[in-house]
Amino acid sequence: MDTLYIEDAVANHPRTLTLRSRYPKARIVSIEHYGDVFNAPAQNFKHQKASPALILAKKPGKRVLPTPPGYHIGGENNYYFSHMLNCVYDCRYCFLQGMYQSAHYVVFINSEDFFADMDRTVREHNDDVWFFSGYDCDSLALDPITGFVDECLSFFDSQPQAHLELRTKSTQIRPLLKRAAINNAVVAFSLSPEPIVSAEEHGTPSLSKRLEALKKLQDAGWKIGLRFDPLLYADNFNEIYGAMFDQVFATLNMSDVHSVSLGVFRLPKAFHKKLVRLYPDAKLLNAPIAARDGMMSYPEDVEETMRNFCMQRLQQHIGDHQFFPCT
Amino acid sequence: MKRLCIITALPAETRPLLDALSLQQSNARHLRVYASERFLLLECGPGKMNAAAGTGAMLQAYPDIAAILNVGIAGGCQPIGQSVLAHQVRDHASGARWYPHLPDNNTFRSLPSQNITTIDAPDTHYRQGELFDMEAAGIFTAASRHLSTSQIHCIKVVSDNPEHGIETINKRTVIALIENAMPDINSILDVLHHNFNEEHNAVSVEGDVLISNLLQQIHHTVNDERILRKLIHQHIVKAGEIPRLDTQGKSSAHIRKTLQSSIAAHPVIYE
Numbered sequence: 340m341d342t343l344y345i346e347d348a349v350a351n352h353p354r355t356l357t358l359r360s361r362y363p364k365a366r367i368v369s370i371e372h373y374g375d376v377f378n379a380p381a382q383n384f385k386h387q388k389a390s391p392a393l394i395l396a397k398k399p400g401k402r403v404l405p406t407p408p409g410y411h412i413g414g415e416n417n418y419y420f421s422h423m424l425n426c427v428y429d430c431r432y433c434f435l436q437g438m439y440q441s442a443h444y445v446v447f448i449n450s451e452d453f454f455a456d457m458d459r460t461v462r463e464h465n466d467d468v469w470f471f472s473g474y475d476c477d478s479l480a481l482d483p484i485t486g487f488v489d490e491c492l493s494f495f496d497s498q499p500q501a502h503l504e505l506r507t508k509s510t511q512i513r514p515l516l517k518r519a520a521i522n523n524a525v526v527a528f529s530l531s532p533e534p535i536v537s538a539e540e541h542g543t544p545s546l547s548k549r550l551e552a553l554k555k556l557q558d559a560g561w562k563i564g565l566r567f568d569p570l571l572y573a574d575n576f577n578e579i580y581g582a583m584f585d586q587v588f589a590t591l592n593m594s595d596v597h598s599v600s601l602g603v604f605r606l607p608k609a610f611h612k613k614l615v616r617l618y619p620d621a622k623l624l625n626a627p628i629a630a631r632d633g634m635m636s637y638p639e640d641v642e643e644t645m646r647n648f649c650m651q652r653l654q655q656h657i658g659d660h661q662f663f664p665c666t
Numbered sequence: 667m668k669r670l671c672i673i674t675a676l677p678a679e680t681r682p683l684l685d686a687l688s689l690q691q692s693n694a695r696h697l698r699v700y701a702s703e704r705f706l707l708l709e710c711g712p713g714k715m716n717a718a719a720g721t722g723a724m725l726q727a728y729p730d731i732a733a734i735l736n737v738g739i740a741g742g743c744q745p746i747g748q749s750v751l752a753h754q755v756r757d758h759a760s761g762a763r764w765y766p767h768l769p770d771n772n773t774f775r776s777l778p779s780q781n782i783t784t785i786d787a788p789d790t791h792y793r794q795g796e797l798f799d800m801e802a803a804g805i806f807t808a809a810s811r812h813l814s815t816s817q818i819h820c821i822k823v824v825s826d827n828p829e830h831g832i833e834t835i836n837k838r839t840v841i842a843l844i845e846n847a848m849p850d851i852n853s854i855l856d857v858l859h860h861n862f863n864e865e866h867n868a869v870s871v872e873g874d875v876l877i878s879n880l881l882q883q884i885h886h887t888v889n890d891e892r893i894l895r896k897l898i899h900q901h902i903v904k905a906g907e908i909p910r911l912d913t914q915g916k917s918s919a920h921i922r923k924t925l926q927s928s929i930a931a932h933p934v935i936y937e
């Protein structure tokens with residue numbers, strides 16, 4: 340990391356000092372508010388992606404928010420939080436590139452405030468509450484730098500009524516393996532066929548590496564989740580997705596998987612436009628994509644064929660209680 | 667090839683650059699512009715207003731400028747002659763700020779960077795961590811309407827500090843300061859040149875040639891041009907080749923349909 344932008348409000352926070360010490364040669368730029376850099380106009384996402392800076396900031400306001408309808412894995416009370424913004428990976432279909440002007444990573448230093456907000460949220464409910472991480476970032480990919488996951492697991496270990504989903508494509512599972520598995524956390528991996536990983540999910544671990552990580556977690560007693568999301572159109576869809584399912588079923592104990600979900604590629608119109616501008620040669624743009632209900636998506640019959648194929652394969656290995664069609 | 671544009675304020679800042687980069691005076695109305703195959707240089711005159719007006723006019727006159735580098739002198743606490751990059755540019759009067767995106771690159775990394783505050787009149791209250799100049803904010807105001815903050819940079823050479831006050835600056839010292847900073851300026855220009863000309867890859871060049879030939883042969887609107895450009899690019903990506911088009915007596919709508927069916931006929935295969 341070449342440049343650290345540091346909000347004045349967190350300049351002396353112990354986590355900031357630890358992070359700074361990891362990058363003794365970085366340029367340090369003091370800023371008043373992370374939005375001054377992160378939301379500034381006239382930024383070039385692609386250039387920043389090639390050499391992103393780290394922005395250390397304090398997350399004010401609401402840190403824990405209700406998930407959109409349908410975003411759940413069986414729980415009634417569902418919330419998400421983002422302890423950081425943006426991702427080290429570079430998936431062509433990623434909605435973050437449409438949502439943010441900047442490719443810099445924002446790390447919110449005030450984890451203690453996140454935990455306090457989660458604690459408050461749990462106390463507002465009489466039954467279980469789910470918290471989803473990895474909505475605006477990859478939950479694990481930058482963890483060697485932030486160290487957030489370990490603190491987060493300690494919090495959830497002390498809160499049996501609270502449940503955590505960590506969503507990731509990263510194989511940085513050391514913070515999980517070094518401690519005993521807890522019953523109220525699910526580590527959910529997004530999976531795609533290997534040819535799609537190479538063509539569209541730049542910088543991410545291969546399918547085999549992700550499955551290897553999942554297997555280690557499963558063997559260590561962690562609850563794991565599988566997220567086949569987004570399903571991407573291909574004329575050889577059955578061939579590549581079939582091969583992926585074969586590999587998944589051969590590696591994991593499917594009856595023990597906590598949850599499986601499917602989601603077909605969809606992007607808001609404006610985000611799709613930005614994707615076309617940023618990466619006009621992305622292969623996924625060659626699929627039949629059209630506007631439908633304000634979103635860019637495949638024709639309904641195409642979506643259904645894709646979804647049916649996957650469901651048929653999955654149903655041979657998992658029960659209904661494990662399946663969540665569209666989260 | 668897209669050109670880089672250097673912007674200076676004073677003739678004494680310009681002179682060493684003309685020699686070092688072999689620049690020739692160019693005919694540009696109301697602007698003092700020098701040019702070579704790789705570079706343009708605008709001498710905008712002193713002050714924020716001149717800088718903003720000159721930069722805006724320059725970008726109108728030369729819309730395909732790849733990136734801008736503001737070169738000049740500034741006051742601060744660093745030793746005289748030190749080259750400093752801007753990691754933040756602030757307009758003292760309005761409080762507006764810009765954050766140039768400094769690439770992760772050895773050349774950029776080898777130079778110190780600071781906040782550069784643009785002031786409207788010379789100031790001698792030197793502060794640690796900050797340089798004063800009189801143009802950078804004007805350049806950023808105008809340039810950031812056309813270019814991204816990855817494409818607008820600022821390198822200043824320290825001309826005065828608490829030990830050597832503003833009264834020690836004259837034409838001769840400014841020329842000497844910029845001359846001595848030429849290795850730093852050159853290496854920054856090399857990086858910018860490399861970064862901003864790389865994107866023009868072979869596919870888009872071939873596509874560009876095809877589209878300009880095509881447009882000469884058919885009646886078309888601005889919208890037709892935009893759509894045809896997109897379809898040709900999509901065809902190249904999907905089919906891996908330039909589309910072969912029979913344009914003789916064909917309308918742009920017909921060519922559009924031909925391209926669309928040719929694109930649809932090529933399968934999307936991940937392998």
Ligand code: SF4
Nearest residue numbers: 426428429430433476
């Ligand atoms: S891993 Fe997820 S968050 Fe990261 S780039 Fe890919 S889609 Fe986006």
